[in-house]
C-alpha cells in the first residue's frame with residue numbers, strides 16, 4: 254500500500270504559511286491521488302522541544318486536528334492521529350538517533366537558526382528532532398511527504414537514514430520523497446519579508462493566524478510592508494514584500510505572476526492590497542466555518558480514535574521487524 258504522510262506541530266495557531274505551504278496541498282493530493290492512503294498526524298512530541306504551556310498545548314492539538322479537516326481534507330480515506338498516542342514513533346526515533354551523526358544534526362539550518370535566536374535554552378530534543386521526524390515518516394513507509402520548502406533539509410536526512418539502514422541491515426524502509434508545492438512554497442512574514450511566517454515566533458502583525466478574526470486578517474494584509482517602487486512586480490531580491498504578497502495571491506487564485514502583474518499594471522499598491530485582503534479574508538473565512546463545525550462536534554475525537562487504532566497496527570508491525578533486523582530482543 255502506498256502512503257502519503259505529513260505532520261504539523263501544535264506550537265501555536267497554524268498560519269497562512271502553514272495553509273498555503275502544507276495544508277492546502279494535503280487536500281489537493283487526497284483528491285488527485287485517490288489510490289494512496291493519507292496519514293496525517295499532529296506532531297505534539299515535536300512541540301515540546303520548545304517550552305509549551307500545557308493548557309494551550311492541549312487546545313492547539315485539537316486546533317491543528319480540526320484545521321486539517323477545515324482546510325479541505327476529507328475524513329474518508331484519512332488516518333488522522335496524534336504522534337504522542339503512538340509510542341513507536343519515539344522508539345524508532347531512538348533507533349534513528351543511533352544511526353544519525355552529530356555532524357548531520359549540527360548542519361540543520363533550522364537548528365542553527367533557533368540556536369542563534371535562543372542562545373542558551375536549546376534543548377537536546379530540539380537538536381535530535383530531525384531523527385524523530387525521520388522515524389515519523391519511515392515508520393509507515395510513507396512514499397510521499399508533502400512539506401513546505403523549509404523542511405527540505407530534514408526530509409533529505411530522513412532519506413539518508415533510510416538508505417543507511419537499508420544498506421546495513423537489508424531492505425527495510427521505503428525511501429520517502431518530498432512533495433513541495435510550487436506556489437506558496439515559503440510564505441514570509443508580512444512585516445519582515447526576509448523571515449518565514451512562523452506560528453511559534455512572536456510578531457503578531459506579520460503573521461496571519463488561521464483563527465484570526467477576518468477584519469484582523471484583512472488589516473494585516475493591508476499593513477504589510479512593501480517598498481517605494483510602486484509597481485506590482487515579482488522580484489524577491491529587490492521587492493521582497495510585494496513578491497511575498499504576490500506569492501500569497503497566486504497560491505490562492507492560481508493566477509501566475511505575469512497575470513497578476515498585468516492586472517495591476519500602472520496601479521499602485523492600494524488596489525492590489527485591498528483585493529488581496531478580500532481574497533485572503535474569503536479563503537480564511539471558509540476555513541473558519543468548517544473549523545467551527547469540527548471543533549464543536551464529537552466527530553473529531555471519533556476520527557482521532559479511529560486514526561490512532563489504525564496507525565498503531567502499522568507501527569507495531571513495522572517496529573517489530575526493525576528490532577528483529579537490529580538484533581534487539583530475544584527472537
Ligand code: ATP
Pocket residue numbers: 260261262263264268270271272273274275399400401402403404437438439440441449450451452453454
Ligand atoms: P514552528 O515555528 O513551530 O516551526 P511552523 O509554522 O514552521 O511552526 P511547522 O509545524 O514546523 O510550522 O510546519 C508545518 C508545515 O507547514 C510544514 O510542512 C512546513 O514546511 C510548512 N510551513 C511552515 N511554515 C511555512 C511557511 N512560512 N511557508 C510555507 N510553508 C510553511
Ligand code: MG
Pocket residue numbers: 403
Ligand atoms: Mg517549522
